[in-house]
Amino acid sequence: MPNAIDELVSVSAQTGEVTLAGARCVNCGEVVFPAIQDCPLCVEPDVMEPVPVRGHGVLRDYVLAERGPEGFAVPYLQAWIALDDGPVIYSTLAVADPRTFSAERGSPMTMILEQFGTGDDAFQGWKFAADAAADV
Amino acid sequence: MSEAYVVGTGLHPFGRYPELTVPQLARTAIWNAVRDGGVAAKDIDVAYVANCYNGYFTGQADALAPLVFGRAGLSGMPMIHVAGGGAAGSVAVHQAALAVLSGQYRMALAVGVEKVFVPGNPAASISAIATSGEQTTATQLGLTWVGDLTMSARRLMTRYGWTARDFAMIASKNRGHAAANSDAELQSAISVEEVLSARMVAPPLTRPMCSSAAVDGAAAVLIADAETAARIGSGRHPRIAAMGVVGGQYRSNRLPDDRPGMLSMDEAGRAFALAYERAGIGPEDVDLAQVHESIAPEELLAYQVMGLCPPGDEAKLLHSGATTLGGRVPVNTDGGLIARGHPIAASGVAQVVETARQLRGTAGARQVEYQGRLPRVGAIQNAGAQGGPSGGVAVSAAFLLSS
Numbered sequence: 275m276p277n278a279i280d281e282l283v284s285v286s287a288q289t290g291e292v293t294l295a296g297a298r299c300v301n302c303g304e305v306v307f308p309a310i311q312d313c314p315l316c317v318e319p320d321v322m323e324p325v326p327v328r329g330h331g332v333l334r335d336y337v338l339a340e341r342g343p344e345g346f347a348v349p350y351l352q353a354w355i356a357l358d359d360g361p362v363i364y365s366t367l368a369v370a371d372p373r374t375f376s377a378e379r380g381s382p383m384t385m386i387l388e389q390f391g392t393g394d395d396a397f398q399g400w401k402f403a404a405d406a407a408a409d410v
Numbered sequence: 411m412s413e414a415y416v417v418g419t420g421l422h423p424f425g426r427y428p429e430l431t432v433p434q435l436a437r438t439a440i441w442n443a444v445r446d447g448g449v450a451a452k453d454i455d456v457a458y459v460a461n462c463y464n465g466y467f468t469g470q471a472d473a474l475a476p477l478v479f480g481r482a483g484l485s486g487m488p489m490i491h492v493a494g495g496g497a498a499g500s501v502a503v504h505q506a507a508l509a510v511l512s513g514q515y516r517m518a519l520a521v522g523v524e525k526v527f528v529p530g531n532p533a534a535s536i537s538a539i540a541t542s543g544e545q546t547t548a549t550q551l552g553l554t555w556v557g558d559l560t561m562s563a564r565r566l567m568t569r570y571g572w573t574a575r576d577f578a579m580i581a582s583k584n585r586g587h588a589a590a591n592s593d594a595e596l597q598s599a600i601s602v603e604e605v606l607s608a609r610m611v612a613p614p615l616t617r618p619m620c621s622s623a624a625v626d627g628a629a630a631v632l633i634a635d636a637e638t639a640a641r642i643g644s645g646r647h648p649r650i651a652a653m654g655v656v657g658g659q660y661r662s663n664r665l666p667d668d669r670p671g672m673l674s675m676d677e678a679g680r681a682f683a684l685a686y687e688r689a690g691i692g693p694e695d696v697d698l699a700q701v702h703e704s705i706a707p708e709e710l711l712a713y714q715v716m717g718l719c720p721p722g723d724e725a726k727l728l729h730s731g732a733t734t735l736g737g738r739v740p741v742n743t744d745g746g747l748i749a750r751g752h753p754i755a756a757s758g759v760a761q762v763v764e765t766a767r768q769l770r771g772t773a774g775a776r777q778v779e780y781q782g783r784l785p786r787v788g789a790i791q792n793a794g795a796q797g798g799p800s801g802g803v804a805v806s807a808a809f810l811l812s813s
């Protein structure tokens with residue numbers, strides 16, 4: 275089944291880097307994700323142009339979730355990532371052991387794609403992994 | 411200038427009622443409010459019902475208003491369904507009060523009702539309330555309300571020096587308040603040590619520091635104009651002194667990232683500035699407050715954004731006992747979201763029920779008094795539903811009631 279998130283992510287065939295479908299305001303320069311047509315900062319219509327947003331940023335906040343919605347194996351890590359291109363997005367963190375994970379605010383993180391859900395409900399979503407752990 | 415008064419209050423006790431439907435929960439609260447006010451139900455000339463998840467659980471997403479009011483035996487008046495996550499109840503109260511203040515209606519009914527408990531499946535309740543957040547980029551990837559709020563709480567612990575023990579003190583205080591509330595979900599007191607040693611939900615928050623999504627309940631209030639209120643009962647009723655209602659404001663992501671991120675509180679300062687200005691009073695006039703502490707740290711931040719203390723003094727205010735029953739400004743006198751329970755759309759209405767009863771002097775064993783006098787001003791803070799570029803709430807509400 276198609277999922278609205280499919281329209282928002284693409285992967286470079288050469289480098290494997292994940293890029294997000296963002297938009298930038300031609301008036302004020304604000305970059306938002308996901309892409310929209312109307313600027314929430316200068317509040318003008320039809321001023322946003324599509325712009326790729328890099329799937330790289332820094333860790334803002336994270337927490338260990340011992341309870342989750344249906345389909346999520348607990349515990350897992352929830353996080354907010356401040357992308358290098360501006361927008362702040364939510365992600366789970368891809369780590370070996372959520373219970374022992376520890377990282378400083380501002381740690382660099384890279385987006386990876388993984389399957390969420392099962393069967394007809396399966397879709398490709400994103401997670402973030404710490405740059406250091408991803409082998410520098 | 412027109413005025414609006416709370417002339418009737420009613421509840422269906424909060425808890426787990428798998429055998430009852432949304433209309434059945436609602437009718438109890440509605441008729442309790444009608445009986446409490448001693449009004450004629452036929453005089454209700456507009457009715458609002460707040461509910462968020464009936465469509466999710468039953469498939470009956472629309473036509474909820476005629477079902478809820480019709481099955482309570484009411485008909486003829488406009489029947490309106492509103493939503494908005496944790497703020498849905500405040501949205502209904504706001505609309506009902508505006509309807510009366512407009513002069514077009516003399517008596518309005520606002521009911522909040524929710525049924526979220528799923529026997530044996532706590533994750534189903536978490537999935538349901540997740541629909542009050544943005545699906546595509548957040549909730550389907552696992553973002554939960556408790557997780558999101560706890561991330562902010564962890565940041566604010568560094569900023570303001572809050573500790574897990576402070577959160578446990580909030581939980582223990584509110585559970586203690588609810589021990590005197592037979593309508594509350596959790597009526598057993600719990601010590602600070604017991605809260606700290608309970609099962610972890612999202613470190614450093616343990617289970618008793620968080621409200622539960624898996625709860626059912628309903629709350630209702632009747633709001634009338636001055637002429638109608640004067641003819642009801644004693645003729646003396648709590649007045650809605652002011653309402654300050656705002657929504658999440660988009661903020662450039664090129665500015666320093668310094669907002670608390672505690673969703674229910676991010677806009678509450680703006681809402682209270684409006685409410686205090688409209689009422690012509692200040693935080694020093696507030697005698698008691700009901701705040702939206704879906705997790706304990708939100709109550710600490712509420713002290714600050716409502717103006718009860720300067721930034722950084724939240725824990726000091728808590729430790730002083732000022733916000734405990736018997737203190738200078740008791741907060742969450744009925745147990746709050748943590749102990750009264752948080753059936754999402756019912757919570758905002760229940761806050762008005764408790765505040766009105768306190769101002770009337772009918773709050774029973776948990777009645778607030780000051781040197782023999784009843785409280786004069788009650789403050790209410792509530793917010794909910796999140797999504798869109800601002801990442802903020804749909805509605806943040808500040809209500810001030812006066813006796």
Ligand SMILES: [Zn+2]
Pocket residue numbers: 299300301302303304313314315316317318321
């Ligand atoms: Zn712009």
